[in-house]
Each structure stands twice: as C-alpha cells, then as structure tokens.
Amino acid sequence: MIDLVGYGAFFLTIALSYAIIAVGLNVQWGQTGLFNVGVAGFVAVGAYVSAILTTPDAAGRLGGFGLPIVVGWIAAGIAGAILSYGLGWLTIRLRSDYLAITTFGFAVTVQLAALNLEWITGGPFGMGFIPRPFAVSADDPFRFGLLNLGLTAAVLLAAYLVVEHLSASPWGRVLRAIREDETAAVSLGKNASGFRLQAFAVGGALMALGGAVQAHFIGFIAPENYLPLMTFQVWAMLIVGGSGNHRGAIVGAVLVWAIWAASASVIGTVLPAGEQARGASLQIVLIGVALCAILLLRPKGILGEKRVVSRYLGKSAAEPARQREGTLAP
Template sequence: MILDLAAYLAFFLTVALSYAVITLGLNVQWGQTGLFNVGVAGFVAVGAYASALLTTPDAPDRFGGFGLPIIVGWAGAMLAAGLVSLAVGALTMRLRSDYLAIATFGVAVVVQLCALNLQTVTGGPFGIGFIPRPFTSFAGDPLLFSLANLALLALVVLALYLFLERLLSSPWGRVLRAIREDEAAATALGKPALRFRLQAFALGGAIMGLAGAAQAHFIGFIAPDNYLPTLTFQVWAMLIVGGSGNNRGAILGAVVVWALWALSGSVIGSVFPAGWQARAAALQIALIGVGLCAILLWRPRGILGERRIVSRHLVTAPKANPSLVNNTPPEIPHA
C-alpha cells in the first residue's frame, strides 16, 4: 500500500516537473521578456514529435524512426522547437505585441493539423508509440523505475533552474528586463531590442521543446490529443499562479496547479455520474479560466512574485526605493 502510494507520488511529481520545464520556458518568454505565447501546446508538440522521430526504431509505415539515443532526441527537440519559435518571432516581432499572440495561436492550430494529417510522418490520430523510455532496465520494479525517472526529471529541472537564474542575473537577462520595462530607454542605451526579444523567444521555445521530448520519453507514446489548447491553458495557469518572472515561482506553480488539477479531477470524477464525466471535465477547465482572470484582477504577482532586483551589484537597494517593490505585473510598453 505504502509502496503503491510512493510509486504514485513519484509518477505525479515526474509529470508535475515535466510541466515545470514548460513553465520555465514560458517564463523566459513572458515573465522575463513580456512576449505572449498562446501556442505553448504547439511548441511542446514540435519537440515531442521531433524527439520521437529521431529515437524510435525504424518503422515501415512512416517516415523515420532513426533509432538514435534519447539524448540526441532531446537535443533535436530543442533545436526543432527553437527554430520554429525563431521563425514565428522573426515574422511578428516588429509588429504590434498582440500579433505575436495571434501568430502563436495559429502555430498551435497548424501543428495540431499537421500531427493529425501528415500520417506518413506523425502517425496521424493514433500518434507514435514505442518511444524508448529511459531506465528500461529497471522496468521490472515499478517503484525503482518511477524513482529513476523522477530523479532524471528533477535533475533536468534543477540544471535548467540554475542555468536560467544565472542567465537572468547576467547582463543578457538584465537587458531583457530593461527592454520589457522601457524599450525606448534600452534602445537609446544601444541595446537592439528586436534581437534580444528574438533570442529570448527562441530560447523559451527550445525549453518547451525539451519538455515535450521529456514527456514523450517518460510516457512512451504521443498522439495529437496530448497537445490540445487545454495544455496551453494549464501552463499559463501554472506560471501566473506561481508568479511570472520568478523561476522558483514557475516550478512551484507547476506542482501546485498540477496537484489541484489532479485533485479536482478525482473529486469531479467521484461526484458526477459516469455519463457526465466529459461535461465535468469541461467544468474543471472553465474554473481554471475563471481562476486565471481572478488572479489577473486581484493578485497579478502570483504566489511568489518577481524579484525586482537581480543584479548582485544592487543587493542593498530594494528597501531604499519603494518604487522597486511595487505591485505591478510585468508590463511591456504599448507597442
């Protein structure tokens, strides 16, 4: 009984941490740079499919199956999702800020369409199976297998967190925030805003791709249904609840929201009769939507909120200047 519980807990945390990776990617785009991505699910899907194509054994009925090691799949996933982000960013970044939102929404629609219809590459609605899973040698012992996967994902999240924290307090990260707060001032100081935004958008997209690959290899099977708009909404809820602009908040938000999601799912599952399950799931998503709006209205900072000072040269300043600890959400100048 306790072993079952431990195995479930390990499984739950592994899934939550894979969401944490996506949320960290979104935090680079939105939290740090103020770029609104409504197509998160699309970028995650690009990563998942790229990695699946690279690592699955050769399949006669579709293109690819190159049988490469998992780590190559992960690298390929980051590259593919990063390149797609770069292309979308290059297309819209010069224009109004909400054109990027519309274009990313379009990307998610088109990725979904390709996953469904390009049967010879993506396997169509049935998706791709037999994706190699890490630690298959432990597969005989479910608990050990879950713990090994959990450890791997925890390591990925930790490495990513340290890397992003370092990057955030580096000159590059500080320029991103400067551009987000006041683009004209940053440009006047000689920082090419467009190039920095593109880099941040591509980096965030690549991280989402990595998350897609990690999920695909953990579950061992992918299908277009995994990448519906609901995924995008969940990730947004995670970032907003945790506190956008804060990497620890992104991870915390992913675990908290995933826990609430799983919990409310099982409550709804036990309260509503069997014929109403699909409708009850819709109610669950509707509540997420209301929650998202409520947080935007009443607590835009989320649980942890953003640290306003990231440079170690300014550590003593925050209390002296009240304007630096105000309650405003991340804002970008009217484009």
C-alpha cells in the same frame, strides 16, 4: 505504501516536466513580456521530433532511426529554438499581440499537421514505443518511477541553473531593462528586438525539451495531447506561481498540476460514467475563472518578482509605457 510512493513519483515526474515548459514560458513572458499562446505547439514539436528520431522502425511512417534518447532531446530543443526564432522574427517588429495571434495559429497548425501528416506522425493514432529512460528496470515499478523522477528533476535543475545563470548575466540584465523601460534600454544602445528574439528562442527550446521529456516518460504521444487546453494550463502555472521568477514557475507548475489531478480524480469518483465529460468541462470552467480571478486580485502571483531596474522611479516610469501601449485611460 509502495503504491503511494509510486503514484507520488509518477505525479511529480509529470508535474516537473510541466515545470520545464513553464520555465521556458517564463523566459519568454516573465523576462521579456513576449506573449506566446502556442505553448502546446512548441511542446508538440519537441515531443514529435524526439519520438521520430528515437523510435524503432514502424510501418507506414517515417522513423526507425533508433537514436539514443539524449540525441532526441537535444534535437527537440534545437527544433523548438529554430521555430520560435522564426515566428518571433515574423512579428517582433509589430504590436505585441500580433505575436500572440501568430503563435496561436502556429499551435493550431502543428496540431493539424500531427493529425494529418500520417507518414511522419502516425496521424490520429499517434506514436507508440517511444523509448523510456531506464527501461531495463521497468519490471520494478518502484525503482523505475524513482529513477525517472530523478532524471526529470535533474533536467529541470539543469534548465533552471542555465536560465538563472542567463538572468544574472549581462544578457539577463539587458532583458529586464527592456521589459521595464524599452526606451531607456534602446537609448543605451541595446538592440531590443535582437535580445527579445534570443530570449524567445531560449524559451521555445525549453518548451520543446519539456515536451520531449514528457513524451519519453509516458512512451506514447497523440495529437489530442496538445490541444489549446495545454497552453492554458501552462499559463495558469506561470500566473499562479508569479511570472518573472523561475522558482515561482516551478512552484506554480506543481501546484496547478496537483489541483488539476485532484479535481480530475474527484470528478472520476463522484460522477457516474455518463456525466464525466460534463464534469471535465466544469473543471475547465472553474480553472478559467480562477485564472481570471488571480489576474484581477493577485496579479503578481504567489512568488511575484519585484521590479528591479526601475523600482526607484516609482509610478512615473509606468505612465509613459501605458500611453505607448495605447490602453484607454479610465
């Protein structure tokens, strides 16, 4: 029984740290329509920044600052915000999918830097001894698990309240207006690019914070934790939950992580040791197909958001937007 609760707490802590990342992605995509394909890069930046600032001295790499965990988390968030603002600034004037390509390149480069800048990141062996919250009670796994779950849930709740507050504020209303009808928002004197950049930075900060929380809970990070697969998982969480809605993002994170963990354990028990790598690739195929199927069959997700500003305008509002985007007519 204790074991089950312990595993449940571990599972939920990881799932909720993904939920923080998914809420960050939702601020970017769900609220403003900015497409980030480099989620793993921002998560990695957060994890590494916080780990470098808080770990004890290690031979052969930068570090030994031994700062408190909370300082690491705040620094992670700031780093994520600055980097996403910079990338956004580079591409915001251009077509929306240029941002996608640039963030994709960013994630590839971050992973490469984590692998090769050994004097900063520890290279392929990663970084260990990242201080874990509540480490004093680490010899009581039950208590330790629940305390960490509580902390991660508290961070998620704080992030959720902040973004909900932002969404409800005039700032959030402008963002939704831009998402649904940019021309109308601009004609009312709103600087669309400026608002989008701010939202992109808030989202990047949350992703980096989520990465830092995850890194401190596990206590160890390595470059291969931050492959494009992670970006894809977070996207799956957002799409399953229904983009635009922060509660949907959280539900999606727990649900997708549960499916992921369950299918991994099925593969672990059913397949012989030699076939597990193949089983893992089949798992990815199925998740990829499932994502496409959800996009095709239920594009609004489980808790999809309704259009707010232009719901009275009906279909006529969607038509000019389509022409502007330049999609081929059927």
